[in-house]
Amino acid sequence: MAKDKTYVLGMFPYPSGEGLHVGHGRIFSAVDVMGRYFRMKGKQESQSSDHSPKIAQGSELGGQVLSPMGWDAFGLPAENAAIKAKKNPIDMVPHNYGNFRAQMKNLSFDFDWKHEFATTDPTYYGFTQWLFLHLYEAGLVYREEVAINWCPKCLTGLANEEVMGDGTHERCGTVVTKKSMPQWVMKITNYADRLLNDLSAPVIQSSSNPVDDRKTGKQENRNTNMGLDWPRGILEMQRNWIGKKEGVRVKFQVESPSSLSSLTALEVFTTRIDTINGVTFIVVAPEIADGWINGGFEANEEVKKYIEKSLQKSDQTRQEGEKNKTGVDTGLKAINPWNQEEVPIYVADYVLPDFGTGCVMGVPQYDERDLAFATKYNLEVKDLPLDKYEDVLAKLTKDKVANSETNWHLRDWVFSRQRYWGEPIPLVYCEKCGDQNGVVPLTEKDLPLELPYLESYEPTDTGESPLSRINEWVNTKCPKCGGPARRETDTMPNWAGSCWYFLAFPWWSEKTKTQLDEFKKKSETPYTNFWKEVAKPEIDKWLPVDWYLGGAEHAVLHLLYARFWVKVFQDRGLLDFSEPFLRLRSVGMVLAEDGKKMSKSLGNVINPDEMVAKFGSDAVRLYEMFMGPWDQAISWDTRSLIGQKRFIERIGEAVKKVGDKTSPILSVNLVKLGEKVEKGIVEQKFNTAIASIMEFVNMWRGSDLVMSQNDVNKFAQLLSPFAPICAKSIWDQAETAKWPTFEEVSEMAEVPVTIAVQVNGKLRATVELESSKSKVESEVMKIVMDNEQVKKWAPGEIKKTIFIPGKIVNLVV
RNA sequence: GCCGAGGUGGCGAAAUGGUAUACGCAAGAGACUUAAAAUCUCUCGGCCUUAAAACCAUGCGGGUUCGAGCCCCGCCCUCGGCACCA
Numbered sequence: 001m002a003k004d005k006t007y008v009l010g011m012f013p014y015p016s017g018e019g020l021h022v023g024h025g026r027i028f029s030a031v032d033v034m035g036r037y038f039r040m041k042g043k044q045e046s047q048s049s050d051h052s053p054k055i056a057q058g059s060e061l062g063g064q065v066l067s068p069m070g071w072d073a074f075g076l077p078a079e080n081a082a083i084k085a086k087k088n089p090i091d092m093v094p095h096n097y098g099n100f101r102a103q104m105k106n107l108s109f110d111f112d113w114k115h116e117f118a119t120t121d122p123t124y125y126g127f128t129q130w131l132f133l134h135l136y137e138a139g140l141v142y143r144e145e146v147a148i149n150w151c152p153k154c155l156t157g158l159a160n161e162e163v164m165g166d167g168t169h170e171r172c173g174t175v176v177t178k179k180s181m182p183q184w185v186m187k188i189t190n191y192a193d194r195l196l197n198d199l200s201a202p203v204i205q206s207s208s209n210p211v212d213d214r215k216t217g218k219q220e221n222r223n224t225n226m227g228l229d230w231p232r233g234i235l236e237m238q239r240n241w242i243g244k245k246e247g248v249r250v251k252f253q254v255e256s257p258s259s260l261s262s263l264t265a266l267e268v269f270t271t272r273i274d275t276i277n278g279v280t281f282i283v284v285a286p287e288i289a290d291g292w293i294n295g296g297f298e299a300n301e302e303v304k305k306y307i308e309k310s311l312q313k314s315d316q317t318r319q320e321g322e323k324n325k326t327g328v329d330t331g332l333k334a335i336n337p338w339n340q341e342e343v344p345i346y347v348a349d350y351v352l353p354d355f356g357t358g359c360v361m362g363v364p365q366y367d368e369r370d371l372a373f374a375t376k377y378n379l380e381v382k383d384l385p386l387d388k389y390e391d392v393l394a395k396l397t398k399d400k401v402a403n404s405e406t407n408w409h410l411r412d413w414v415f416s417r418q419r420y421w422g423e424p425i426p427l428v429y430c431e432k433c434g435d436q437n438g439v440v441p442l443t444e445k446d447l448p449l450e451l452p453y454l455e456s457y458e459p460t461d462t463g464e465s466p467l468s469r470i471n472e473w474v475n476t477k478c479p480k481c482g483g484p485a486r487r488e489t490d491t492m493p494n495w496a497g498s499c500w501y502f503l504a505f506p507w508w509s510e511k512t513k514t515q516l517d518e519f520k521k522k523s524e525t526p527y528t529n530f531w532k533e534v535a536k537p538e539i540d541k542w543l544p545v546d547w548y549l550g551g552a553e554h555a556v557l558h559l560l561y562a563r564f565w566v567k568v569f570q571d572r573g574l575l576d577f578s579e580p581f582l583r584l585r586s587v588g589m590v591l592a593e594d595g596k597k598m599s600k601s602l603g604n605v606i607n608p609d610e611m612v613a614k615f616g617s618d619a620v621r622l623y624e625m626f627m628g629p630w631d632q633a634i635s636w637d638t639r640s641l642i643g644q645k646r647f648i649e650r651i652g653e654a655v656k657k658v659g660d661k662t663s664p665i666l667s668v669n670l671v672k673l674g675e676k677v678e679k680g681i682v683e684q685k686f687n688t689a690i691a692s693i694m695e696f697v698n699m700w701r702g703s704d705l706v707m708s709q710n711d712v713n714k715f716a717q718l719l720s721p722f723a724p725i726c727a728k729s730i731w732d733q734a735e736t737a738k739w740p741t742f743e744e745v746s747e748m749a750e751v752p753v754t755i756a757v758q759v760n761g762k763l764r765a766t767v768e769l770e771s772s773k774s775k776v777e778s779e780v781m782k783i784v785m786d787n788e789q790v791k792k793w794a795p796g797e798i799k800k801t802i803f804i805p806g807k808i809v810n811l812v813v
Numbered sequence: 814g815c816c817g818a819g820g821u822g823g824c825g826a827a828a829u830g831g832u833a834u835a836c837g838c839a840a841g842a843g844a845c846u847u848a849a850a851a852u853c854u855c856u857c858g859g860c861c862u863u864a865a866a867a868c869c870a871u872g873c874g875g876g877u878u879c880g881a882g883c884c885c886c887g888c889c890c891u892c893g894g895c896a897c898c899a
Contacts, residue, residue, distance in 0.1 A: 165895065233817045233894075240816065240895055247899080270899060283899090325897075350897045360899045368814095369897055409898065555894080626837070628825055632818090633892080640825070640838045647837085649852090688827065691836035698836090756832040761880040763832055802879050808831045812879050 004063030006038040007542050009502055011550030011558070012070045014494075015097035015118075017081050021598065022606045022624065022636055023551075023590040025107065028069075029624040030587065030684060031549050032109045035067030036721040037681045040739040066542050068505040069104065069111040071097040071118040074125075075494030076154050076171050079421035083458060089421045090453055093120055103609060107617050108724050110735075115505045119497030123513045124504065126448030128496050129426040130527040131565070133441050134572050136427070140187040141415070143437045148414050150179035155459035156418045157183060159493065160411050161241075161557045170557075181463045184425065184490065186413040188564050195410075195563055196242045198579055199235050200227035230584040231631070237555040243409020247271035248393055249357065250402040252282060252334040255342070260297035266334065266345075269356025269407060272366065273396070274389040276338045280380040281362035282345045283373070286310035287353035289330060303328050303347060310349040325350050325373045337401040338392065348373065356407050413561070415493060420457035420466040422491030424449045430478035430485040439488070440480050444527045445520060451491075465489040498558050499565040502545050502580055507538035531574060540576065548581040551589070559584070585684050588632040595635050606636050618723035619644040625686035625722060647694055648726050651719070654697050655730050659706030664747035666705050669696055670714065674742030677718045690722060714740040757784050758810040765789035775805040784809055 010031035013024055042063045073093045082089040097118055104111070117124050135141050149158040153174035162169060163176050188195075228235065249267050256263050268282065286307045293299055293307070306328045327348025334345050343362075350369060351360050364374035364381040374381055396402035416425065426442040426449045433440055442449060452473045457466040468474060468489035478485035515534060519526035562580055569575045591597060592604035599605065611620045622644040628634040662670070673696045680689025696715075700707065707715065716734035720727035727734035749772035757765040765787050773779040780803065784790055790811070800812040 231817090236817055237894060243895090243898075245898070268899080272899080348897095350899095352898070355898045363899090367899070369899075372897090407898080409895090552893085626825095634825070637825070637838075643837050646852090687825095688836080691827070694836055754832075758831085758880070761831095761878090766832065800879065802831090804831060808880085810831080810879050 005542060006042065006063065006065045006547070007506075007545045008035045008038060008065065008067045008547045009505075009545045009549070010069075011548070011554065012072050012498070012501060013100060014075060014077065015071045015073055015093065015100045016077055017092070017096055018600065018605070019096075019099050020103040020608055021590075022608050022611070023587075023598070025608050025620065026590050026624045026630070027549055027551070027587045028104065028109055029107070029621045030585075030630060030686065031067060031547075032107075032111070032621075033625065033686060033721040034547060034549075034681060035065055036110055036724070036735070037678075037739070039065040039067075040717065040720075040735075040737070066115075066506060067111055068115040068508075069101075069109070069113065070116055070501060070505065070508075071100065071120075072494065072498050072501070073097060073118045073120040074422050074492075074497055076156075076419065076421070079419060079457075080154070080172075082421070088453060088455075088457070090120075090451070093118065106609070106612055107621060110724070112505075114510070115508045117501075117504065117508050117512075119501065122448045122450050123516065124508075125423040125497065126516075127504065127527065128423050128492070128500070129442070129447050129449055130444060131500055131569070132423075132492070132496070133426060133444075134574065135186065135565070135568055136441050138568060138572060140190060140568060142185055142187065143182055143439075144185050145180060145182045146185070146414070147178045147180045148183055149176045150463075151176055152461075154419070155461055157181065157414055157416060157463075159414045159495075161413075161560065162493075170553075179463060183414050184416040184488075186415045186564075188413045188561075189408060189410055191564050191567055192242055192244070192408045192410050194567055194578075195560065196239060196244055198227070198563070198567075199230075199238060228579060228584065229582060231552070231586050234552060234555045234559070234584065234586060238560060241409060241556040241560065245271055245407045245409070247356075247405060247407065248273040248396075248402050249405040250276070250337060250361070250396060252337060252361075254345070255333040255335070260292060260295055262295060263292055263297060263332075266359050267357045268359045268361045269405060270361055272363070273392050273402070274386050275363045275366045276336065276361065276392055276396075277384050277387055278363045278365040278382045279336050279338075279341075279343055279361045280364060280374065280382060281343050281370075282334045283327065283348045283351050283360045283362050283370075284330075284345060285351040285353040285358040286347055286349050288358040289347040299330060303330055307347060310347075313349065325369065325376060327373060327377065329377075337396060337399065338387075344379070346373075346377070354411065355409075413564075415496075416490035417493050418463055418465045419459055419491055420451070420454060422451075422494065423496055424451055424467070425488040425490055425492060427488040428476055428478060428485040429488070430481065430483065432483050433478060433480045440478055440485065443479050444525050446479060447527065449487075465491065467491070495558060495561045499562045500569075502548075502562070503535075503539055503543065503566075503569075503575070506542040507535045536574075543575070544577050544579060545581045546583060548584045549587060550584075552586040586631060588628070588630065588634055591633060591635045593636050593638065598636075606638070611638070611641065615641055615645050616648070616725070618648055618726045622647065622690060622722055626690045628687060630684045630686055647697070648723065650701055651697055651723075651726060651730075654701035655712055655715070657700060657706045658709055658712055660708065662707045662711045663705040664745075665751055666696075666700060666707055667711070667745045667747045668751045669699065670707075670711055671742045671745060671748075674714075674718060674740065681721065686722070693719060693722075713737075714742075753806055755780055755784075755806070756808045757787065757790055758808065759790070759793040760812060761810060764793045771806070777803045777805075780809060784811075 008031055010027050042065055078089050078093055078096070082092045085092065119125060119128070149160065149163050151158055151169040151172065151174055153172050154169065157179065158169060158176060164170050167175055169176050247270050249269050250273065251265050251267050253265050254263055266282070266284065289299070289303070290307050290311060293304065325348060327346045330345045330347055332345040333342045335342055350373070351358065362370045362373065362379070364371040364379065365383060371381065393402065393404065426447060427439040428442065429438050430440045452470055454466065454470065459466060474487050474489060476485050476487050477483065516526060516530055519530045523529050566575060566580045567578055570578050592602070592606070594604055596602060596604060608620060619641060623641045626644065627637070627640065673692055676692040677689045680686055680692070699705070713731040713734070716727045716730035717737060717740055720734040724735055749770065751771050752768050753771045753774040754766050754768050755774055756763055757767060767783045767787060769779065769783055794811045794813045796813060798811050798813055802810040
């Protein structure tokens, strides 16, 4: 069912000490423009006139609008900055977001401030902890000793998604290493199928999307008819990251040496079972072979040394050997179940332990990597025809040595961080009544579990969280048996708060803490009751988010994690929907004037406060929206900003030209302008919307044309989403009145129109005539055939005439 | 290698298959000013030119069409993401 509401949200910022930058400005200006537009639009009668622009029809968007703002304030940069300043982030962070808020108000961002919160507010993270407990109770959180990605600078473990393509930490740029330690891990892989399928499942009725209603032959750069209306690139990035691979798991018997009796068979994963006849060797990952040795396999020195060396390599250095594959023969042999041939088993570090089974069948005939390896180690390369995939699978399945299997690139989500500045994980270790993980979860009435105020909270390089040093905090009582227990001392990653913040905005207010305290007095399950009675009704009203605007850097981070949590909460009955963000739009990065990424160290950062002080907030907003296509990266150019200041001054001159009745040409153009502005806003083509307003102002100001006061007011409204201060100075109700309708005016028929005249497709003349006549072929041809240029270029017989009403005549001679 | 987005003036860029270069910046000339800044007016793709007209121009080569920046086929280049994924 279409809801009469619009939820417009920008990805909430991380309030760093440096303050808002112009990249934030680009996102939030757009959010504000859209929020302001939909707010005014929502005041229109729901049944608008047939003459209103096409884009406004059939749209559920409108009604009430929610456009909130908050602060994603936990995380490493704040903590690192606080360490440097020798302060506690608890004291520093509110100062930082206070500054962000002031800067946003300075840019006239009209957000719903009454819903504001920071993820670091204990009342907020109490809910984060409660939701974590839901994930825990769903069996989606487990403890495992794994070799995780470790940032040696930030001294914490990281999720796969936080390691960039070049092997560095996405926050600090340090090369990530491996460290083996026990971790809390979230079973996001349980949801891999749904996370993949729901990207293309039809969640939006096409008629409800104003953009789809447009008649356009052009293929848009995003999914429009099916599934999430997200940029294609981001959908692809998520698909690739989830990385579904369908293949076959095949068992090879191993000619087991007496040293390891349990090693009788190994399994390989392949997507090309049809090439199994060409197998001439087997390769296992060093980690697998290491397991055999630990199990008692007596490998020779060369093998042991190779494995030892490989295990010390980071993923990064292991990949550097891409062209130069190394490996060593284990001396073991395997039997190919398809043709019973005996092949050698090698260990090589080009095989990864965590994809498939960590064992690969070497088919040099059909696989480049295997060929490189075979060439290097003088292994046989066969030359055989392919078998039929289904035949091989059927036979091997019947022989019970193979089965179809799906593998995923997606790994479970390493969730614990060995740092101070995050939500404490609400679990305690109790020797008496701990579960399979040795822990007892806190109960609802224990929440929030507050982060203690520490004088010293520097991370350690031992992998121990700073919280572990605080005995009075660590030592606690078991919530179940009351006996002695220890708290979990790792904290949550900064993604935790952003995984559900969009669910909190609709119901969050200053009163939330008091309300929650009331629930705490009344019941043992205050959070559950609060959710049911206070939060859920508002969530039902406002979610999912209709428009989500932000940076593409979150494609496989926040956007994936948040989708995962929402699906879990749906399964837990906390929510009634499965996808949080219906329409996603990603902003292009704002680069420095030198074309490089803005950074403090390069000294090329543009400070928006300075820009506002110099040019005014309207000019800065206009420039952010006008500088180029909103979704495209662009270099900042302060010189160009002057143009927006001039534009505002020209508006001031134009609006003085008021008359009793609007000049016909302006009447007609005002209607067209209204359509262009609305279309520009809903399609995020803010640059062309502003250009249209400029054109209109140029025409109005540079002539003796006038507008009626009523039309001047309408014009001010069109301007107000972009330049609210200027608009308000023209008409004091420009921001608050309902969005005007732009109906066709009677002057439409009278205003002159220029028709292009082509001969054989080349422009040879233009003719001008009244709009109404320009649509009638006989009227147009009368004038065309009388034109000197036409007589010159088409003197003889005209074979064919193409007439496009109101636009063009093409004479074929 | 795979996936995605792009390639149009000096620069940022416009353009439902229908007048390419809108809008803005920069630049040049002029006005105002003692002067500068600001502002205003005009010019501003290339070629040729006093001017006009013609011709040539949307990365390259073909094609479809009355008509292609846009659609189709084959390339080149730039940017972003992923990648020894078996």
